[in-house]
Amino acid sequence: MKDGPPCSRCAERNLSCVLNKSLQTLIDERSQWKATVIQDIDRMHGALQQVLGKLSLPMLPPLLTGTQEHEASPHDYVVEKEEAGPSCDNSPRLSPRDDAVPHVPIESLYQITRLRALRADDPEEQKPVSSSNPDSSATDFISRGLVSIGDATRLVDFYFNRIDHYMYTVGRGKYHDFEHLRRGSPLLLACICTVAALHDPMSNHLYGVCKREFQRLMAASMFDRRVDRDHLRAMCIGAYWLHDISWTLSGYAIRRATEANLSSNYHRLLAKGGEDALDSIRIWYVLYICDHHLSILYGRPSIVREDGTISGWEHLLKVPGFTESDKRLVSQMALLSMMSNVRELFGPDTGEPVPQAFAPQLVNYSRQIDQWMGYWTTELLKLHQHLGEFPTKGVILHHHLAKLHLHSHVFRGLKGAPVPSYFQDSAAAAVSAATSTVEMLLSDRDIREGLVGIPHYLHSMIAFACVFLLKITVQHSGQYIDDEVVFDLTNKAVHQFRNTSVGKWHLVHMMAEGLEKLVASRTTNTAPSNGQPAVLATSQAQTSLGFHQSPHMAASLAAPNGFYEGDLLNTGFDDECGLGTSTFLSIQPGELDFDFFGFGL
Structure with a gap:
């Protein structure tokens, strides 16, 4: 409203403008009415969706407006409010250390400012809070019609019965069915549905929807002062299975877990026991595993340091409530702790050869890995209800890797x-380990079935074994293993990956395509020197190995300037780097590209 006599008069006399007050009241009432109507419509829409789901009828389309996704228009009335400053504790409770000489600097700052964001929560007094609220199920992605209740129930059941055992049953927490999970934690529900849709070949159409919801909820909680165990659990699940966002999730989850002093539950568990403390330390150990998995894959330093809560895992074996799944969990920690010593020894890959002085250390670490396998193959002999003999065979697979x-x-x-x-001797041992990895994958039923459920770290390491052997055929042909044996194993691995029943976005399908290209490029460059065209030689080599081209592969090879045409050493397979291991996956966090030019050791 433009200036008029009333506003000018009030301004000259420093009086409040009655006209402006009335207009402001009208704006406030209209905004409140609008928000209430939208909320009522959302609730009615969600309730109707539930009724339709129970009757197995088609769902309504999502609302065009809603409380969750409504964006303010430039034409909407906007009431300017004074920006709120940081919140303070008006009546802070003194801690036992308030009268002592401060030993943590942030405590001193809190004592003089009482800024609530600076105060660390005491894990002894934290309640096992949940991220839910009474109306959470009325506004989740199911009630909004993005995923039907039938599909969501199926995905949760698939995760609980098929997937979660590979993460030591840490993902389910206290939830045992869909309804309790939905009421308990919308974020955990979205994450579980995302991982299940990634593995379920019948849920390709749901994967993108579930993942977007998971990322939306994660982004919305970025600046929450506190997160509960279900929040950390969801990040564990994402870091464990979602290879394209695992790096981001793992680092953020470790920071939030450290902020909540999650590792302190180790000492509580030894002193007092309790399921809450045991659940918290399980989450902390899974974060440790994810952190060290990524450290190996990317050749980068780990975040979680090796303190007493990590090295003292043996003390937990006698804790009441410690399960067979917990044994599997700490077995992985024991191995990764040894592998962190290997990483410290070799350091980052600078392109320089390994010094001869490291030879005794290689023997020593190799012996430690053998001892680890000998111990845990005995400790994990008990058959798992859902995994069968996989726990013991998984130890052997990890030993090879x-x-x-x-x-x-x-x-x-x-x-x-x-x-x-x-x-x-080490070179021969590396080739033998890679060969044993692929052979075990092809011959053992439990390992093959484990391709649906194992973390993306194992898929990546299996890919490393395959590519490592193909690189050996290029740089050390026939010296450690016959080239034809490598081609045969890799070809069979491609067939196995392609026939694994998972969603189309799963890593094994990408691995199948990438390995197929690598084998094709290698066999192209082993063509006989009798004037026979390279593409024809490739086709014959593939036929003799039982290798079948995909349509797009045949088109690429037949092209005049084919993607794989020419000398192998000029294709990028060998130029960028050698057979070093610190960054054997030539990828960045959030990316995984098995295309020929970008996949190097």
């Missing part, structure tokens, strides 16, 4: 040059 990761360091910096004589 650890040996591969350890001994493959001797190829670092060589760039095709011969392996020094003092590292020949």
Whole structure:
């Protein structure tokens, strides 16, 4: 409203303008009425969706407006309010340390400012809060019609019965069915549905919807002062299985878990026991595992340090409530703790060969890995209700992969040059471990079935084993293993990946396509020198190995300037780096590209 006589008069006399007050009251009432109507419509829409779901009738389309996704229009009335400052504790309760000399600087700042955001929560007095509220199910992505209640129930059941056991049953927490999970934590529900849709071949149409909801809820909670265990649990699940966002989730989850002093539950557990403390330490240990998995995959330092809560896992074996799944959990921690020592020894890949002085350490670490396998194959002999013999066989698989990761360091910096004589045993051990990994995948039923459920770390390491062997055929052809054996194993691995019943966005399908390209490129460059076209030689080599081209593969090879045409050493398969292991997946966090030019060791 433009200036008029009343406003000018009031302004000259420093009086409040009655006209402006009336207009402001009208604006406030209209805004409140509008928000109430939208909320009422959302609730009616959600209730109707539930009724339709119970009757197995088609769902209504999502509302065009809603309390969750309504964006203010420039034409909406906006009431300017004074920006609120940081909140303070008006009546803070003194802690036992308030009268002592401060030893943590932030405590001193809190004592003089009473800024609530600076106050650390005492884990002894924290209640096991939930991220839910009484109306959470009325506004979740199911009530909004994005996912039907039938599909959501099926996904949750799929996760509980097929997937969660591979993360030591930490993901389900206190929830045992869909209804309790939905009422308890919308964020955990969205994450579980996302992981289940990734693994379920019948839920390709749900994966994108569920993942967007999970990321939306994660983004909305970014600046929440406190997060509960279900929130941390959801981030654990995402970091464990969602390879494209695992790096981001893992780092953020560790920071929030550290802020909540989650690791202090280790000492509470030893002193007093209790399911809450045990659940908290399980989450902390899964975060440790995710952190070290990513550290191995990306060749970067880990975040969680090796303190007493990590190295003292043996003390937990006698804690009441410690289960067989918990044994599997700490077995992984024991192995990753050893692998962190390997990482500290070799450091980042600088392109330089490994010094000869490291040879005794390689032998020592190799012996430790053997001892780890010997101990845990005995400890985990008990058959798992859902996984069968996988826990014991998983120990053997991890043993092969650890040996591969350890001994493959001797190829670092060589760039095709011969392996020094003092590292020949390690070179042979690396090739043997990679071969055993692929052979176990192809021959063992439990391991094959585990492709649906195991963390993306294991998929990545299996991919590393396959690509490592193909690189050996390029740089050390016939020296450690026959090239045809490598092609045959890789071809069978492609077939296995392609026939694994998972969603189309799952990592194994990407691995199948990428390995198919690598085998095709390698066989192209082994064409006989009898004037036969390279593409024809490739086709014959693939036929002799039982290798079948996909349509787009055949088109690429037949192109005049084919993607894989020419000398193998000029394609990028060998140029960028050698057989080092610190960044064997040539990817950045959030990306995983198995295309030929970008996939190097």
